Structures are given as C-alpha cells and as structure tokens.
Amino acid sequence: MTRLKARLLEKIQELRPRTANLLKEHGKVVIDEVTIDQCIGGARDIKCLVTDLSYLDSQEGIRFRGKNIPETFAALPKLPGAEYPTVESFFFFMLTGDIPTPEEAEEIHQDFRSRAKVPAYVFDVLRALPKDTHPMVMLSSAVLAMQKESKFAAAYHGMKKNDYWDPMYEDACDLLAKLPEIAAFIYRYKYKNGEIIASDPTLDFGADFAHMMGIPKPYDDVSRMYFILHSDHESGNVSAHTTHLVASALSDAYYSFSAGLNGLAGPLHGLANQEVLDWIKSFQKKLNGAEPTEENVKQALWDTLNSGHVIPGYGHAVLRKTDPRYTAQMEFCQKHLPNDPLFKLVNMIYRVAPGVLTEQGKTKNPWPNVDAQSGVIQWYYGLTEYDYYTVLFGVGRAIGVLANITWDRALGYALERPKSVTTAMLEEWATKGGR
Ligand code: HAX
Numbered sequence: 154m155t156r157l158k159a160r161l162l163e164k165i166q167e168l169r170p171r172t173a174n175l176l177k178e179h180g181k182v183v184i185d186e187v188t189i190d191q192c193i194g195g196a197r198d199i200k201c202l203v204t205d206l207s208y209l210d211s212q213e214g215i216r217f218r219g220k221n222i223p224e225t226f227a228a229l230p231k232l233p234g235a236e237y238p239t240v241e242s243f244f245f246f247m248l249t250g251d252i253p254t255p256e257e258a259e260e261i262h263q264d265f266r267s268r269a270k271v272p273a274y275v276f277d278v279l280r281a282l283p284k285d286t287h288p289m290v291m292l293s294s295a296v297l298a299m300q301k302e303s304k305f306a307a308a309y310h311g312m313k314k315n316d317y318w319d320p321m322y323e324d325a326c327d328l329l330a331k332l333p334e335i336a337a338f339i340y341r342y343k344y345k346n347g348e349i350i351a352s353d354p355t356l357d358f359g360a361d362f363a364h365m366m367g368i369p370k371p372y373d374d375v376s377r378m379y380f381i382l383h384s385d386h387e388s389g390n391v392s393a394h395t396t397h398l399v400a401s402a403l404s405d406a407y408y409s410f411s412a413g414l415n416g417l418a419g420p421l422h423g424l425a426n427q428e429v430l431d432w433i434k435s436f437q438k439k440l441n442g443a444e445p446t447e448e449n450v451k452q453a454l455w456d457t458l459n460s461g462h463v464i465p466g467y468g469h470a471v472l473r474k475t476d477p478r479y480t481a482q483m484e485f486c487q488k489h490l491p492n493d494p495l496f497k498l499v500n501m502i503y504r505v506a507p508g509v510l511t512e513q514g515k516t517k518n519p520w521p522n523v524d525a526q527s528g529v530i531q532w533y534y535g536l537t538e539y540d541y542y543t544v545l546f547g548v549g550r551a552i553g554v555l556a557n558i559t560w561d562r563a564l565g566y567a568l569e570r571p572k573s574v575t576t577a578m579l580e581e582w583a584t585k586g587g588r
Pocket of ligand 1: 390420421422423424425458462463464465466467468469470471510515516517518522523524
C-alpha cells in the first residue's frame with residue numbers, strides 16, 4: 154500500500170465515527186430552509202451537500218482543505234526549478250488534507266506513472282468519431298469507454314460497504330493518471346494532423362502533459378497551475394455535483410466522471426472558457442485591425458446583452474467578488490506576458506464589464522470568474538484552438554471530483570434523491586404563505 158493510501162485510510166477511520174455520530178445523534182437538526190425561488194431557481198444556496206475537500210466563500214473565493222490559492226501554492230512541494238507544485242502532490246493534499254513530504258510526492262508520482270498507460274482501444278474509439286466531434290465529447294467518450302477497467306465494478310458483488318472506498322480510490326487514481334495522455338491525444342489528433350507525441354515516463358503529470366501537447370516550457374508550469382486552479386469548487390457546481398450524483402447510485406468512477414464532463418461542457422459552466430475566446434475573437438474581427446478602446450468594448454458588451462446573451466466569463470452562482478482563480482491567472486500574466494495584446498484586451502474588458510453588468514442590473518455578481526482569464530494564457534503559449542479549452546478544465550476538474558467520490562464511498566454517502574413537488578403545490582403553499 155502506498156503511503157497516500159495508508160494515510161487516506163487513517164483519515165477515513167478518523168472521520169467515519171464523526172459522520173456516523175452526526176447522523177445518529179443529530180440527524181434531525183435543522184440547518185436550512187427552502188424557498189420557492191430556490192426550488193424553481195436551481196437550488197441556489199440550499200445546504201444539502203457535504204465535502205471537506207474545498208469550501209467556497211462568496212467573498213473570499215475557494216479554499217482547498219482550508220488553504221486559499223496562494224497558501225496552497227506556497228505549501229505544496231515543487232520540483233526543482235518549478236514555480237508551481239505538482240498535480241500529484243495536490244491530489245495527495247486534497248485526499249488527505251496533509252501536505253506530502255517530497256518522498257511522499259515522489260511515491261505518488263511513481264504510482265501514477267505505473268497507472269498512466271492508456272489502453273489502445275481508447276484511441277480506436279476516438280479515431281472512430283467524426284473529426285469535427287467536439288473535443289469534450291471525445292474526452293467524455295474516452296473516459297466512458299474505459300469503464301470495463303473499473304476495479305470497483307469488478308469487485309462490487311463480493312464487497313462490504315465499508316470497503317467500497319478502496320476500489321473507488323484505485324479507479325480514481327487509474328483514471329486521473331491516464332487523463333494527460335488522453336487529453337493530449339485528442340489535441341494532437343484533432344489539430345496537429347494526428348502527429349502523436351509519446352509520453353515521457355520521467356515527467357510529472359503537468360510536465361508530461363505539456364510534453365505530449367508539444368508545447369515547450371514554461372507550459373509545464375502553466376499546466377500544473379491550470380489543473381490545480383480548476384480542480385475543485387466545492388460540491389454544488391454542475392460538474393462536481395453530477396459526478397457525485399451519478400456516483401451515489403454506486404456507479405463507478407468512469408461512469409460518474411464521464412457524466413460530470415458532460416455537465417462541464419455546458420456554456421454556463423466550463424464551456425465558458427471557449428465562449429470567452431469566441432467573444433473576444435468576434436469582437437476583434439469587427440474592429441478590423443483597429444485598436445480596441447474602452448468605448449467600443451462597452452458597445453460590444455451592450456450588443457451582447459441586448460441580443461439576449463450572457464457575457465461569458467462574468468458572473469457566478471456563489472461568488473460575489475472577482476474570482477481568486479481569475480486573480481491568480483492575472484498575476485501569472487503580469488509576470489510572464491505583461492505586454493501581450495490579448496492580456497491587455499482582457500484587462501480592458503475587466504475595467505468595463507462590471508460597470509456594464511451593474512448598469513444592466515440583472516446579475517448578482519458583475520465580476521469575472523475563472524474562465525475570463527484562462528484562455529489568454531493558453532493562447533499566448535500557442536494553444537489557439539479554443540474549442541479545446543474545456544478539455545483542460547476537465548482534466549483539472551478530475552482531481553477534485555475523483556477525490557470527492559472516493560470520500561463519498563468512504564463515508565457511505567447515500568443515494569442522492571431530493572423530492573420534487575408540483576406547480577400546483579407551490580401555488581397552494583404560496584397562497585397560504587408557507588407549507
Ligand atoms: N451576462 C449577462 N447576464 C448575466 C450574467 C452575465 N455574465 N450573469 C448573470 N446574468 C443574468 C442571468 O442570466 C440572470 O438573468 P435572468 O434573470 O434573465 O435569468 C440574472 O443575471 C441573475 O443571475 P445570477 O443570479 O446573477 O446568476 P446565476 O447564479 O443564475 O448564474 C452564471 C450564474 C455563472 C450561470 C451566470 O453568471 C452566467 O451565465 N455567466 C456567464 C457564463 C459564465 O461565465 N459561466 C462560467 C461560470 C463559472 C464556472 O462555472 N466556470 O466553469
């Protein structure tokens with residue numbers, strides 16, 4: 154057993170009695186109430202999910218295991234010469250809440266390498282899809298195609314509930330370790346004439362991904378940063394919630410994460426990073442080579458709103474301030490690409506868009522989210538095929554959701570099954586002023 158798995162088991166044994174006690178002794182304590190607008194309006198803010206891996210505060214933004222983004226980056230071990238920690242050490246941290254020692258980080262790196270080989274049939278499945286298939290369909294299909302590898306599904310009938318976490322952990326690690334090769338294959342197959350670059354087993358998750366993408370340094374660090382920033386945003390967002398929901402039926406990690414990816418592919422969620430670049434490129438096209446000004450950015454934003462569309466990369470269901478994931482990427486740009494024209498334009502949009510959205514008066518949060526900034530960095534390092542960007546998000550999101558469903562099994566979280574009501578019932582309760 155690796156030290157990560159042994160540590161995880163210790164943590165599971167610590168937490169299990171606390172969860173059991175909450176259920177047994179305090180199960181009927183009321184922690185929230187539900188209003189009609191929450192019922193119709195997407196269950197905003199209803200407190201009915203549990204995770205210890207991350208917490209999203211509307212003002213402060215995300216904390217991973219209690220640490221904000223700068224604290225997370227500072228605390229985790231880095232490879233010599235690297236600016237950002239490895240994905241492997243971050244996964245250790247997310248699963249256990251502990252910072253791995255360099256030896257533990259190296260052990261998980263070796264463990265991931267032993268799991269990283271993607272079965273050949275996965276590439277056959279991808280090659281069989283039409284070339285103009287969206288890369289998110291390719292990623293989700295590749296993940297789903299590997300379901301027959303599931304150790305959880307294979308062990309399910311002979312297993313006790315307390316042991317479910319073990320093969321779920323194995324599936325989570327197997328699947329996560331394979332994602333760089335799958336994602337890089339999709340990119341090279343779709344956009345680089347199928348010229349595939351073989352994995353380099355000496356490299357860590359982020360560096361091997363950069364290598365297989367064919368993008369030189371510092372793209373290894375860009376990848377580490379990007380995957381960690383996109384990993385987790387507590388449990389209520391569509392991709393995390395979908396993964397959790399599907400896993401609650403004891404579907405394995407392959408079924409569950411593939412479903413989560415399909416949710417991530419929606420324009421109000423992860424696809425927003427593609428939409429942002431699409432918006433910027435069509436804006437630049439209209440400028441016809443002229444320098445953008447704050448005035449014509451403002452006009453273009455109003456045109457989008459007036460045509461009934463959202464401004465991609467702005468707004469959030471929970472956050473009420475600039476997303477710290479946006480800020481972390483902006484700081485990267487200030488350091489590495491301060492004079493990049495696209496970065497300057499994104500900054501100009503940041504100066505103008507919150508005012509426009511506030512004036513329009515609909516959104517509760519006029520500030521940018523993670524997706525407003527992420528494409529600039531990818532574009533700068535040569536990844537200009539922006540319909541691929543959500544795949545990058547998907548690889549990062551896997552870290553959080555796969556760690557979460559491992560814990561779901563460890564703590565025996567139940568089949569998810571909220572209750573629905575009818576419109577007539579709501580009308581009746583509305584008339585009575587409550588149920
Ligand atoms: N542009 C225009 N209108 C917006 C808006 C935006 N960026 N953000 C919110 N609104 C509108 C909503 O569409 C809604 O309008 P209606 O009343 O006509 O339905 C109104 O403002 C109130 O919405 P809200 O309560 O502020 O926001 P929601 O919780 O309903 O939605 C969204 C949150 C992220 C979906 C929303 O802000 C949005 O559509 N943003 C643009 C798309 C985007 O960037 N998505 C990525 C979000 C981060 C993420 O998940 N990344 O993966």
